[in-house]
Amino acid sequence: MKELVTNVKNLRGEIDIPGDKSISHRAVMFSSIATGTTTVENFLEGEDCLSTIHCFRKLGVEIDQKGTEVTVHGKGLKGLVEPTEVLDVGNSGTTARLMMGLLAGQPFHSVVVGDESIAKRPMKRVTDPLRKMGANIHGRADANYTPISISGSDISNIEFHSPVASAQVKSALLLAALQGEGEMVIHEPAKSRDHTERMLQAFGCEIEETGNTVRLKGNQTLTGGIHITVPGDISSAAFFIVAALIVPNSKITLKKVGLNKTRTGIIDVVEQMGATVFYENKNVEGPEPYADLIVETSELHGIVIGGEIMPRLIDEIPIIALLATRAKGTTVIKDAEELKVKETNRIRTVVSELTKLGANITETDDGMVIVGNNTPLHGAEVNSYGDHRIGMMLAVAALIVEEGEVLLQNSEAISVSYPNFFDHLSNLIS
Ligand code: S3P
Numbered sequence: 001m002k003e004l005v006t007n008v009k010n011l012r013g014e015i016d017i018p019g020d021k022s023i024s025h026r027a028v029m030f031s032s033i034a035t036g037t038t039t040v041e042n043f044l045e046g047e048d049c050l051s052t053i054h055c056f057r058k059l060g061v062e063i064d065q066k067g068t069e070v071t072v073h074g075k076g077l078k079g080l081v082e083p084t085e086v087l088d089v090g091n092s093g094t095t096a097r098l099m100m101g102l103l104a105g106q107p108f109h110s111v112v113v114g115d116e117s118i119a120k121r122p123m124k125r126v127t128d129p130l131r132k133m134g135a136n137i138h139g140r141a142d143a144n145y146t147p148i149s150i151s152g153s154d155i156s157n158i159e160f161h162s163p164v165a166s167a168q169v170k171s172a173l174l175l176a177a178l179q180g181e182g183e184m185v186i187h188e189p190a191k192s193r194d195h196t197e198r199m200l201q202a203f204g205c206e207i208e209e210t211g212n213t214v215r216l217k218g219n220q221t222l223t224g225g226i227h228i229t230v231p232g233d234i235s236s237a238a239f240f241i242v243a244a245l246i247v248p249n250s251k252i253t254l255k256k257v258g259l260n261k262t263r264t265g266i267i268d269v270v271e272q273m274g275a276t277v278f279y280e281n282k283n284v285e286g287p288e289p290y291a292d293l294i295v296e297t298s299e300l301h302g303i304v305i306g307g308e309i310m311p312r313l314i315d316e317i318p319i320i321a322l323l324a325t326r327a328k329g330t331t332v333i334k335d336a337e338e339l340k341v342k343e344t345n346r347i348r349t350v351v352s353e354l355t356k357l358g359a360n361i362t363e364t365d366d367g368m369v370i371v372g373n374n375t376p377l378h379g380a381e382v383n384s385y386g387d388h389r390i391g392m393m394l395a396v397a398a399l400i401v402e403e404g405e406v407l408l409q410n411s412e413a414i415s416v417s418y419p420n421f422f423d424h425l426s427n428l429i430s
Contacts, residue, residue, distance in 0.1 A: 001408070001409055001411075002408045003405055003406070004394070004395050004398035004405075004406040004407070005395075005399065005425070005426070006379065006399065006401040006404075006405065007399075007400075007401060007402050007403075008399040009247075009249065010249035011240075011243055011244050011247045011251075011252050011428040011429065012250065012251060012252065013428045013430075014252060014254070014255060014292075015240065015252070015253075015255065015427060016232070016255045016256065017232030017237045017254050018044050018046070018068075018233060018236055018418060018419075019042040019230035019231070019232065019233060020230050020231055020258050020288075021044050021046060021094070021417050022193060022195050023195050023199070023228075023231070023258070023288065024046075024052075025048070025052045025094050025095060025098065026098075026171070026196060026199050027040045027043065027072075028040070028049070028072060029052060029056065029102070029175075030203055031072035031074050031224050032063070032080075033074065033080070033178075034222035034223060035074050035221065035222070035223055036225030037071060037072065037074065037224065038225060038226050038228065039071050039072075039228070040070040040227075041069060041227065041228070042068050042229060042230040042231070043070045043230055044068075044417070045065075045067060045419060046417045046418060047090055047091065047092075047419075048091060048092035048094065048095065048417060050065075051088065051089050051090040051092045051095050052092065052094075052095045053065055054088065055088070055089065055099060058083040058084075059080040059083055060079070060080055072224075074225075076222075077178060077179060080106055082108035082109060082110070086111040086147070087099060087110055087112050087113070089112060089113070089114040089118060089146075090115055090416075091114065091115050091118060091343065091386075091416050093168060094168055095114075096146065097123065097169065097171075097172045098172050099112055100123070100130065100137070100148060101130060101171065101172030101173055102172075102176070103152065104130045104152065104155060104176045104179075105153075105154075105176050105180065106150075106179075108152055109150070109151045109152070110149070110150050111147055111148070111149045112148045113146050114146050116386075117343050117386055120145070121145075121341055122145075123139065123144055124142070124143060124144040125166065126168070126173075127148065129160050129162075129173055130173070130176055131143070133155050133157065133173070133176055133180060134155050134156050134180075135150065135155065136150065136152070137149070154181070155176050155180035156180055156182060157180040157183055157185075157216075158185075159184075160184075160185065161187045162189070163189070164188075165188045165190040165212075166188075166192055167193040167194070167196065167262075170188060170196065174186070174197075174200070174216055177216050178200075178205070178216070178218065178219075178220055178222075179218065180218035180219075181218050183217050184217075185214075186213065187212060187213045188213075189212070190212060190310065190311050191211070191212045191308075191312075192311045193260065193262040193263055193311070194209065198287035198288065199228075199287065203223055203226070204221070204222065204223040205221075228286060229285045230288075231256055231259075231285070231288050231289075232255065232256045233257075233417070234259070234260075234263050234266065234267075235389075236417060236421075237257045237293065239319055239392045239396050240254055240295075241266065241293065241295050242319045243396045243399060243425075244295040244296060245270060245300065246323065246326045246400055248297055249297060251295070251296040251297070252295055252428055253280075254293045254294075254295070255292050256292065258288055259282075259289045259290055259291055260289065264312065265309045265310075265311075265313030265316065266313050266316040268309065268312075269303070269305060269313060269316075269320055270323070272303050273301055273323070274298060274300050274301050275298035276298070277293055277294070278293070278294040279291045279292070279293060280292040299328070300326060300327040300328065300372075301328045302324060302332075302372055303327075304331070304332045304334070305332070306332070306335040307335055314339070315342075315389060317336055317367075318390055319389070319396065321333065321350045321368060321393075322354065322397050325359045325361070325377070326400070327372035328372060328373060329373070330369060330372065331369070331370045332367070333367035333368050333369075334364070334366050334367045335366055335367065336367040337366050339367075342389075343388065343390075344385045346387070347367060347368055349390050350368065350390065350393070353382045353390060353393075353394055357377045357380050357382065358376060358378045359375055360372075376402065377400055377401045379403060379404020379405045380404070380406060382408055383408070383409040383410055384408060384410040384414070385410060386410050386413045387413060388415075388416040389417070390413075391408060391414045392418065394408055395411075395414075395425065
């Protein structure tokens with residue numbers, strides 16, 4: 001149990017936002033299956049990305065990691081070896097799903113396992129299309145839940161209409177397709193994050209993106225020996241963007257935040273709610289753009305959030321819900337069913353924990369409704385339920401609690417994506 005800092009008068013200063021989680025996973029995965037030695041700078045040292053490193057070491061890849069600097073001695077797509085132990089992904093859905101795609105085409109047997117939360121997350125969205133491509137996959141509930149075992153087989157590429165806009169599904173299928181015969185075509189209902197596509201290009205692969213469709217020809221080689229700089233994670237920056245907007249008299253700078261358009265829905269939302277985000281030092285290094293963001297306390301009003309924007313801010317909904325408690329009027333979040341299958345059912349955990357703090361928030365079938373009007377928040381005992389983003393949202397909520405103490409159970413979950421979150425937060429409190 002951790003006592004959170006409450007009743008903060010202002011936030012000032014700057015922080016270096018840690019590396020992007022999605023890009024860090026992919027940097028290790030793609031350099032492992034590329035030729036040559038690839039170096040990665042500003043790697044996220046969170047538990048999820050360390051799980052990816054552990055899994056690839058078990059597949060025979062030599063990886064040196066010193067803090068945020070990682071060197072991967074690539075084995076090429078045909079150089080991985082059969083693991084003698086299960087591949088433990090910990091809490092990481094991205095590691096689990098992307099590895100299933102890669103392993104589907106490898107000429108050996110492997111087993112993917114994870115923690116309690118992973119064992120409840122649906123894998124059929126990946127294993128079903130992989131089976132259509134010829135994969136030999138077994139697991140609980142017809143390969144919906146881990147442990148999942150994979151006996152590599154020949155892969156044939158297909159045209160697939162994904163029922164969900166999910167970068168994990170798209171990336172898993174692309175990793176299988178790299179090893180398959182023919183052309184893979186994936187259509188999504190809305191465009192999900194495109195870090196895989198960008199990184200494949202950086203490794204010399206040909207991939208075509210048109211609207212919500214990607215096309216990739218099989219039997220391609222990834223040419224490594226490159227240097228990857230991982231930008232700061234906008235999903236981590238989001239907690240501080242919201243903190244600066246809602247704590248009075250605040251002004252902060254968030255350094256080198258990744259601004260890939262498939263991830264910046266949070267910025268569109270805060271601007272629609274009436275805030276302004278200022279940019280400095282815009283730059284592009286490799287395939288991903290980034291900039292420093294300057295955010296200050298702002299007056300906000302409620303809006304409706306739904307439709308095509310959802311994949312661009314899906315991980316930010318918990319913190320946007322908190323932001324909405326500070327806005328004038330009502331905010332409606334809809335089309336957010338995907339939140340039910342994240343690390344927790346995030347519709348339920350956001351509503352239950354913010355209600356404990358006094359927020360006026362109601363669960364709906366596909367999201368939530370928040371009546372803002374600066375409803376005062378009060379102290380309570382709250383729980384992350386092992387979900388890093390729920391834990392960080394509650395730590396930001398505590399900053400504006402004027403009366404009572406806020407105690408957070410399972411605060412350690414935050415290290416999944418932001419191990420130095422509390423240090424960064426205290427640096428901003430004068
Ligand atoms: C991720 C994709 C998203 C996101 C997750 C990371 C990725 O999941 O929620 O935190 O790195 O591809 P879905 O693709 O399932 O929406």
